[in-house]
Amino acid sequence: MAVTVSRFDKTLEILFELKVGDAMKKDVITISPDDTMAKLNEEMSTHRLSGLPVIAGESLVGIISISDLIAWLMEGGRDATIKERMVKNPQCLYTDQPLIHAIKRFDQLGYGRFPVLDRENGKLVGIITKGDIIMGTLQKLEKEYSEEEVRQYRASHFFQDINAEQVDLSLTFSIIGKNFDHAGAASTTMKKNLKRLGIQPDIIRRVAIASYEAEMNVVIYTDGGAMKFNVNNEKITILVEDRGPGIKSIEMAMQEGYTTAEPWVKEMGFGAGMGLPNIKKCSDVMDIKSTVGVGTTVNIEILIAGVDHEA
Amino acid sequence: MKLRELIELYNLELKSTAESLDADVTRAYAGDILSDVMAHATEGSLWITLQTHANIVPVALLKSLAGIVLVNGGQPENDTLAKANNEKVPILTTRLTAFEIIGRLYKLGIRA
Numbered sequence: 001m002a003v004t005v006s007r008f009d010k011t012l013e014i015l016f017e018l019k020v021g022d023a024m025k026k027d028v029i030t031i032s033p034d035d036t037m038a039k040l041n042e043e044m045s046t047h048r049l050s051g052l053p054v055i056a057g058e059s060l061v062g063i064i065s066i067s068d069l070i071a072w073l074m075e076g077g078r079d080a081t082i083k084e085r086m087v088k089n090p091q092c093l094y095t096d097q098p099l100i101h102a103i104k105r106f107d108q109l110g111y112g113r114f115p116v117l118d119r120e121n122g123k124l125v126g127i128i129t130k131g132d133i134i135m136g137t138l139q140k141l142e143k144e145y146s147e148e149e150v151r152q153y154r155a156s157h158f159f160q161d162i163n164a165e166q167v168d169l170s171l172t173f174s175i176i177g178k179n180f181d182h183a184g185a186a187s188t189t190m191k192k193n194l195k196r197l198g199i200q201p202d203i204i205r206r207v208a209i210a211s212y213e214a215e216m217n218v219v220i221y222t223d224g225g226a227m228k229f230n231v232n233n234e235k236i237t238i239l240v241e242d243r244g245p246g247i248k249s250i251e252m253a254m255q256e257g258y259t260t261a262e263p264w265v266k267e268m269g270f271g272a273g274m275g276l277p278n279i280k281k282c283s284d285v286m287d288i289k290s291t292v293g294v295g296t297t298v299n300i301e302i303l304i305a306g307v308d309h310e311a
Numbered sequence: 312m313k314l315r316e317l318i319e320l321y322n323l324e325l326k327s328t329a330e331s332l333d334a335d336v337t338r339a340y341a342g343d344i345l346s347d348v349m350a351h352a353t354e355g356s357l358w359i360t361l362q363t364h365a366n367i368v369p370v371a372l373l374k375s376l377a378g379i380v381l382v383n384g385g386q387p388e389n390d391t392l393a394k395a396n397n398e399k400v401p402i403l404t405t406r407l408t409a410f411e412i413i414g415r416l417y418k419l420g421i422r423a
Contacts, residue, residue, distance in 0.1 A: 272347065
């Protein structure tokens with residue numbers, strides 16, 4: 001599908017995916033409500049902090065920031081305890097909230113930081129600033145980008161990197177007869193695999209059509225079977241085998257429009273007598289062998305000129 | 312025109328999750344016979360159909376279609392939506408008949 005995912009979409013996705021707990025700072029320096037403002041001054045300059053959660057026992061009782069310290073100094077800096085100057089019952093975030101939620105809270109409230117609590121026990125487990133959100137997002141983007149690079153490298157260099165006189169890759173899928181729930185799964189999975197292998201798009205298109213039609217024939221008409229794909233440097237082979245009932249006349253089955261499908265199958269848009277002709281059109285070699293009462297084997301070959309280096 | 316703009320313009324109802332809506336749609340194909348769509352739809356096309364069952368999703372995936380428009384007020388079955396969301400295939404519905412929606416798309420310059 002022609003999907004264009006912009007970097008911005010990706011960032012938004014990450015902001016939904018990453019949780020506050022992933023981006024927050026975990027080693028939190030706290031202060032007690034009974035500590036003095038002078039101690040706060042010391043802590044802030046030593047650790048270069050602009051705000052500290054206030055903890056009594058194990059619970060968060062307030063938050064105190066550099067603006068509270070400045071206000072206190074402006075008023076003369078007389079002896080005072082933290083609890084006299086702190087903001088009580090501060091707004092908090094929880095570790096399991098998505099980062100996008102945190103960003104909204106920063107926007108709404110204009111605070112510089114939020115204490116982060118564990119939802120289960122309500123205990124302080126971290127602190128988060130806008131800077132932490134930016135760092136967390138950038139790190140995640142960088143990680144995803146490098147993973148994608150590795151993945152793309154692996155895919156497009158598969159055939160070049162594997163050294164042998166002949167490379168043969170076989171992938172087998174079983175197909176359940178009369179079951180439309182998973183119909184098409186083998187073909188769609190195989191299409192993705194071929195993309196990863198760096199096969200040229202026009203070859204993938206032909207394989208997709210041929211394998212889908214072959215898979216649907218097994219689903220619609222038979223008691224089930226298997227589809228085996230073989231990829232080597234020269235061609236893609238699709239071997240489809242089923243467990244019956246077999247085709248009475250292959251010649252007739254190959255004619256466009258000829259069908260033995262039941263009406264309900266036709267209503268779904270299948271059984272139009274186009275399947276085998278479609279396979280024929282997409283393939284370089286197509287052989288059908290069938291024995292009534294036993295089963296059918298279809299061998300499809302699609303030649304590849306080379307591996308697409310752009311893929 | 313982008314799929315999300317078409318949705319807006321023709322009041323199509325988006326049934327799947329809002330993903331893959333930025334594809335530029337310049338082509339479309341109409342058909343209810345899946346093998347016909349497999350044979351003739353071109354990559355990136357918007358597919359107009361009556362079929363609502365889950366098997367339309369693999370067809371759209373295999374043909375790299377931009378999305379599926381169900382006509383005549385047809386509603387996607389539950390597993391159609393589940394598969395479509397899983398694979399990020401947009402599913403849209405319209406109360407218009409196939410003829411009416413195709414006519415509008417044609418007028419916009421969209422071709423087979």
